[in-house]
Amino acid sequence: MPRREYARFEARIDRTDRAGADATAEVRARSARGLRAGADAGGSVSTTAATPVGSDRSLVDYAKSLDCIHCGLCLRTCPTYQLTGVESSSPRGRIHLMRAVAEGRANADADFAEEMDFCLLCRHCESACPAGVRFGEMMEHTRGALAATRPQSLRTRFLRWLGFRVALPHRFALSLAAAGMRAAQSTGLWPAIARPFAPREAGLEHFPKVPSWAERRALPRSTPARGERVGAVAMLEGCVMPQLYGRVNRATVASLAALGFDVHVPAGQTCCGSLHAHNGDVEGARALAKRTIDAFDGELPLVVNSAGCGSHLRALHHLFEPSDPWHARAAALAKRVRDYSEIAATRIATAQGSAAGALAGPLAYDDPCHLCHGQQIRSQPRVLLDAACRAAGIARVELPDSESCCGSAGIYSVLRPADSQAILDVKLATLARSGARTLVTANPGCQLQWEQGIARAGLDVRVLHVAEVVERAFGAGVSAAAPRPRP
Ligand code: SF4
Ligand code: SF4
Missing domain, CATH: 1.10.1060 (Fumarate Reductase Iron-sulfur Protein; Chain B, domain 2)
Incomplete structure (x- = not known):
């Protein structure tokens, strides 16, 4: 201008x-x-x-x-x-x-x-x-x-194609990339290999280690409720979540089963397309929306443990013109979307357990933007965390800026690392002042951002997802429901 x-x-x-x-x-x-x-x-x-x-x-x-x-x-x-x-x-x-x-x-x-x-x-x-x-x-x-x-450089077009069209929609490609990244991290070659794909300020040396295959393996298609059965849910496995935070998916399944839900993980699901929609690839987002709608055909509530995906799925119909038959199907799916915390909070009062020492206190919760602003969900994670803190005998503290963005914002932290880290630095200072030793979030991008930032700042704080906290706090009872590997 x-x-x-x-x-x-x-x-x-x-x-x-x-x-x-x-x-x-x-x-x-x-x-x-x-x-x-x-x-x-x-x-x-x-x-x-x-x-x-x-x-x-x-x-x-x-x-x-x-x-x-x-x-x-x-x-x-x-x-x-x-x-x-x-x-x-x-x-x-x-x-x-x-x-x-x-x-x-x-x-x-x-x-x-x-x-x-x-x-x-x-x-x-x-x-x-x-x-x-x-x-x-x-x-x-x-x-x-x-x-x-707008015109894009050859490099940008190649990276967008690689990320949005090759990696994210295909679990096998993502799995290969994760295995390659883990090997590169183990040999110390990771920063050099990743350099062409991300700016130096992206802090790749602080990228958390990709977990072993055992943690990245697919979830069982079906896990029965333990004890009294109160219902059944379908679950979004996600794209990045299984590769970087398979333990969060397992904690989600285990805790929901322990709280009385059959958990079904339908075949055919893939990336929901939220990263595509947020970054201007509307066609890619539409294609993935159709696959998601087909995969989750039915009437079960669709449990999502990633705030960004949940927010996107609740507005899925906006991708299609009202005259498009996919619009009605997307709207029907959107109505069935539930965040993990919404489902688990309905049953947490029945959870039994005591896990002194399982969590380091005090514990603080940072609201993912796409949960509090995108889905207006603020109280349910706190209900779960308060129950978990009571079981573990630790205190929960509120962060005054818990609703401010941590700077992750999908792939923003990779595209604009300097801005992303400057935004996170403000929150890291608040976290340090709070004295919290466990920081809880509900979105894989935020979890990654916090883990990188905390490592960079040298803080002694463990980052966990809400589902992991529930599983840890209710210890043996919930862990006993851990899913069996697929035969
Ligand atoms: S200035 Fe901001 S708060 Fe006011 S109407 Fe516009 S978008 Fe809303
Ligand atoms: S960065 Fe600012 S303008 Fe953009 S969504 Fe957040 S609050 Fe709104």
């Missing part, structure tokens, strides 16, 4: 800052009356939008952008705004840029693309927004359109 135009943009935002409080009050009142509110460029609320001229509408979900009333309540929640203090790196600024492009007042140039890439898609801004702006959907739309139109 030209400098003069940018200055005008900043000045306009300054005016909307002053108008923000009034606009917020007005949109709340309009919302209460059931009216859809729009906002003009000066920040005053109107119910009709200006007609764009010379616009590039294909890049922007323009209708959704009109929901923003420029109140600025989202600014303090945005990690990239906190990092830079620059309006264009804030949710409000990004929406303003999108509208400017759609209305032909700005070009979708490199600066525009940079601000879209800089966003973590953490959706913290959605939780703060009084106008119900669906920022995540807007950003996915814009990234998808940018990926389809």
Whole structure:
């Protein structure tokens, strides 16, 4: 964006800052009356939008952008705004840029693309927004359109093809990659081999060791409930999860079985496509959505232990036009999606056990963005952790910034390692001050990010998934239900 135009943009935002409080009050009142509110460029609320001229509408979900009333309540929640203090790196600024492009007042140039890439898609801004702006959907739309139109280097195209089309959708390819990575880590060659695929700042030397094959092997197709049977669930095995955190999947199955659920892991499932959707590969996301819908045909609740996948699956139908037959099937699947904590929390009061020493205390929980902001799930993990802490005889502490992004954000930590680590550093300082010795999360990307950051900072903190904590706290009883290897 030209400098003069940018200055005008900043000045306009300054005016909307002053108008923000009034606009917020007005949109709340309009919302209460059931009216859809729009906002003009000066920040005053109107119910009709200006007609764009010379616009590039294909890049922007323009209708959704009109929901923003420029109140600025989202600014303090945005990690990239906190990092830079620059309006264009804030949710409000990004929406303003999108509208400017759609209305032909700005070009979708490199600066525009940079601000879209800089966003973590953490959706913290959605939780703060009084106008119900669906920022995540807007950003996915814009990234998808940018990926389809902007020129990419041969290296970028190759890496996207390798990651999105070869590795993630195919378990065998991922398994080979994991085995190769483990061998490279064992021989000390890993940083040199990985260097062409990620920038130096990505901190590859702190990448956790890929587990052994025994931990990476596939889950049993079916694990019966132990004791009183209360129901049955289907489970998403995931793509990265089995390769890096097979122990989390096993803890998920074991603890659900111990809590009275038959756990089915259908064949034919693969990556759900959330990483594709977040990074502009809409076609790839659609193809994987269809495979997931077919694999989970039926009526069982679909348990997901990865917050990013769960959030994506709950909105799967947005990938398809309403007239597309896949839209209805995706919507039906989305209704059956449950986070692990939602299912386990319904039965945790029945869990028996005492596992003094199984967990190092105090324990702290860091909300994955796509669980708290993407799925509005905050209390259920805490219910499970409080029960586990009681069983293990340790305390749980709250982190004041637990809902802020850790900087993982899918593959953001690989694509933008310096930004990702700067965002994590703020949270590492909070973690260190808390005195916690166990940090709990509910998403493999966050788990990886925290493990790398904690190793880099030299903290004595163990990172666990909620399901691992439940399994450890209720010790022998839950472990006895560990799944048998597939014959
Ligand atoms: S999704 Fe996160 S990083 Fe992006 S604008 Fe919203 S709060 Fe900021
Ligand atoms: S996105 Fe929501 S919170 Fe942020 S400025 Fe717009 S209306 Fe306000």
